Amino acid sequence: MAAHKLLLLPGDGIGPEVMGEVRRLLAFIEQKGLLSFEIEEDLVGGAAYDVHKVAISDGAMAKAHAADAILFGAVGGPQWDGVPYDARPEAGLLRLRKELMLFANLRPAICYPALAASSSLKPELVEGLDIMIVRELTGGVYFGEPKTITDLGNGQKRAIDTQVYDTYEIDRIARVAFDLARVRRNRVTSAEKRNVMKSGLLWNEVVTATHKDGFEDVTLDHMLADALGMQLVRAPKQFDVIVTDNLFGDLLSDVASMLTGSLGMLPSASLGAEDPVTGKRAAMYEPVHGSAPDIAGKGVANPLAMLASVAMALKYSLGRPDLADTLDKAISEVLADGLRTGDIYTDGATRVGTAEMGQAVVAKFETLL
Numbered sequence: 001m002a003a004h005k006l007l008l009l010p011g012d013g014i015g016p017e018v019m020g021e022v023r024r025l026l027a028f029i030e031q032k033g034l035l036s037f038e039i040e041e042d043l044v045g046g047a048a049y050d051v052h053k054v055a056i057s058d059g060a061m062a063k064a065h066a067a068d069a070i071l072f073g074a075v076g077g078p079q080w081d082g083v084p085y086d087a088r089p090e091a092g093l094l095r096l097r098k099e100l101m102l103f104a105n106l107r108p109a110i111c112y113p114a115l116a117a118s119s120s121l122k123p124e125l126v127e128g129l130d131i132m133i134v135r136e137l138t139g140g141v142y143f144g145e146p147k148t149i150t151d152l153g154n155g156q157k158r159a160i161d162t163q164v165y166d167t168y169e170i171d172r173i174a175r176v177a178f179d180l181a182r183v184r185r186n187r188v189t190s191a192e193k194r195n196v197m198k199s200g201l202l203w204n205e206v207v208t209a210t211h212k213d214g215f216e217d218v219t220l221d222h223m224l225a226d227a228l229g230m231q232l233v234r235a236p237k238q239f240d241v242i243v244t245d246n247l248f249g250d251l252l253s254d255v256a257s258m259l260t261g262s263l264g265m266l267p268s269a270s271l272g273a274e275d276p277v278t279g280k281r282a283a284m285y286e287p288v289h290g291s292a293p294d295i296a297g298k299g300v301a302n303p304l305a306m307l308a309s310v311a312m313a314l315k316y317s318l319g320r321p322d323l324a325d326t327l328d329k330a331i332s333e334v335l336a337d338g339l340r341t342g343d344i345y346t347d348g349a350t351r352v353g354t355a356e357m358g359q360a361v362v363a364k365f366e367t368l369l
């Protein structure tokens with residue numbers, strides 16, 4: 001069995017704590033002979049700055065390029081507030097995204113039945129919710145030129161941002177969405193504003209053409225992005241995969257993720273292009289939450305978002321969707337058993353710390369194999 005190359009980048013704050021639970025899980029998976037790993041580890045964010053005066057070293061970047069999957073904890077914290085802009089902790093994350101060309105950001109919004117009561121929506125609307133937002137991450141209005149603020153000289157200024165999308169950028173993100181739908185519930189909803197935006201017209205046209213190019217087994221719907229926002233809070237379970245641009249994806253993924261209750265529960269993946277020869281694609285998996293400086297070092301952080309990110313790696317990079325499903329199920333059952341870290345604690349539950357939660361997930365995972 002060929003070993004999968006993993007790079008662990010724990011980062012700052014609670015990053016190293018939740019990454020500790022990843023190591024526990026990976027060790028268990030190897031010990032059971034389910035997969036074999038070649039694990040590298042390096043510094044990122046403030047942890048890298050303290051040693052190298054940069055947010056990620058060239059050496060760590062080289063390891064990132066060689067990895068089959070990168071597992072990233074979290075970066076940032078008030079102690080690095082004064083560092084030079086280019087060396088600030090977030091710069092490490094941005095360099096990884098940019099150099100590895102991670103254009104596809106996958107943010108699942110999963111509502112575990114045991115946590116449905118913590119959602120801002122009625123439990124019956126979100127219980128069992130499992131949707132996937134696929135956000136284009138390297139194009140669109142956040143990057144398009146011109147991007148300027150001009151002083152008009154009459155007491156007025158003019159700000160310009162430019163939404164730019166080329167056919168290839170839309171085509172490749174649509175392919176990611178269709179591929180994902182095939183291992184889910186086989187349905188893609190594409191969102192744009194073709195009624196008022198040229199880029200929306202092109203988005204719609206390209207997604208439709210890509211669909212005809214070998215994905216017709218997947219059901220495709222188009223929805224205006226504002227209408228989709230409304231439907232997300234009205235009846236979120238109607239969706240499977242949603243594919244949209246950088247700006248709409250930023251907004252809609254934040255809305256969708258909060259339907260599920262807690263920040264400590266949400267994983268994400270950022271994927272690059274598939275190499276046409278090797279079939280390999282750069283991929284980084286990370287929790288949505290940050291470094292949580294307020295609870296760092298106390299052993300109380302919720303490791304479930306990080307562990308759910310490992311499940312995404314198993315599914316999309318390591319060729320074991322079966323183990324990913326088992327891991328997701330283990331997380332769900334541990335919650336059903338009443339175990340809660342502080343962030344998701346409710347009366348009557350069993351309060352546990354980071355390590356106990358990680359141990360419980362691994363123990364449950366074993367019973368489900």
Ligand code: NAI
Pocket residue numbers: 014073074075076077078093263264286287288289290291292293294295300301302303305341343
């Ligand atoms: P945050 O996500 O770190 O924390 C927000 C709140 O949620 C805090 O009260 C925290 O204790 C809690 N929380 C977050 N994750 C948790 C977990 N796994 N278990 C239990 N509680 C959890 O966001 P905040 O406070 O805005 O940012 C803190 C630092 O993290 C900043 O330096 C920020 O720039 C950075 N950050 C980094 C991200 C990344 O590495 N991808 C993403 C977001 C923020």
Ligand code: MG
Pocket residue numbers: 250251254
């Ligand atoms: Mg956002």
